Amino acid sequence: MSAGSVSASLIRCLIPAARRITARTPVGTKSRARGGTRQMATAGKLVSGREGRPTVVCVEGNIASGKTTCLEYFSRISDIEVLPEPISNWRNVRGHNPLALMYQDPERWAITLQTYVQLTMLKQHLSASLAPVRMMERSIFSAKHIFVENLFRSGKMPEVDHAVLSEWFDWITANISLPVDLIVYLQTSPETCHERLKRRCREEEKVIPLEYLQSIHQLYEDWLLRQTLAPLLVIPADHDLQGMLRQYEEHREQILTPRHPS
Template sequence: MARKLASTSLTFVLETCKRLGMEGYVVTVSGKKRSVVTPTKCSPTKKANFMQISPLLMKITTPSNRPFRVSVEGNIGAGKSTFIKYFSKFPGIETYQEPIEWWRNCNGHNLLELLYSDTKKWYFTFQSYVQLTRIQTQLSKPKDSLTRTQMFERSVQNNRYCFLEQAYQNGIIHPADYAISDKWYKQVMATFDLTLDLIVYLRSSPEIVFERMRKRGRPEETAVPLQYLKELHEAHEKWLMSDDVTINNVPVLILDADSTLEEIHEMYHKNEDKILGYDIKGRPVEKKEKDKVRRVLKLD
């Protein structure tokens, strides 16, 4: 009778996990990792032991063995923070906003303020540190094993093909500094997996984002002229609207960031599956579904 109950219970666990898309590996109470199909070959006693395993401990693998990575790009004031906030509520997603506080305090130095006070003098210093922080952010390991999507506010790629390129073309940095930054970028990309699966381009007019920037009133941005935003806009256009795969081979989803907040949210909703990678990875398990499994199996 006990063997029959154990077998029935195990079948229920496996079928439930499979239905919820939670196939993969489990960690036993003793700490050993086993495939979820392994128990069918075990003795009834070992099968029963798997009843103590929470589906939340299962390791969900993806074809690339990492979460879907999406970067949100756009001019200053295009709405990237709003975009990140909107999608942060979804299950299975981790969001990473620009580490502005790091830039404001690098061992007591406000690099962002220094940049805006004398762009030509501090640009190379600032971008060197920004590139480091973007690498650290993009290499972040998911905090949850169920994370299916990682969303970044700007990227290492942006740093190279937008900001660095804009500075070089406008004579803000010396050709030697440009060459050093380019070599650093190529070496980093060859050494680490910093690839993206999707870029969402919040395309906006420089005049509109200039007004938004003035209204939000960040102290460091008070000295930013409209001309600078126009130059950044052109840099984004050359990077993301080009067919040149040598500067971008990542799919780009373009959204009109000049729209009203209501219209923008409607665009977000319409493109959720693409933005979160569900079309590729499949939908993540909803929290209420996971909680239901925990209650049924009494795993609390």
């Protein structure tokens, strides 16, 4: 699916709806980044309408940084909803594998995959939940700020494709409320990620070079230092499995009950 498949009539329906909600939506939702606090206005945002939304924790990190292990650890805790990246969807879109196509020929297929990633991550953010805590593997924000940006900066995504994806992302984040209460960053060296990649042997990842992981690592470092989306918890993640499990247990309360600014 691509941005072009959404009809003009749908856009015309969405915009008036956003305006109607603007007239009755209060301002004042707060968000805090490392080193400061700012007010995030919710006016003008399309919202789900559910009361008592769950605490949203996004687990971020490079490829093979240990995100799956982190989610598996917390999935054993009751009253936690865990949402892994919808990789199976990216591997099979009506019989097509855009994830593999993108790795094989990013200049041709990056826009196809990343448009679909943006859609599927948006669905993850907006899906209904009865659990008090939702833990997501990555987010629509890192899809744009890390992976789309890397494709563009490396010359593998044409400027027009980047512009189209950016327009979609900007409209989504300006008009749809996508709250995040905490970002957990599994800070892992590119070399460690590369070794883990070779051990887990996923078919699409066999072509990923160390240089790609280095680029993704630097983009994460740059984005998370300046983002104002949510509080940030950095967990060193070069440890072995037992070491990482100890880290998760040590930070368990901090992750499941993030503190909000007063």
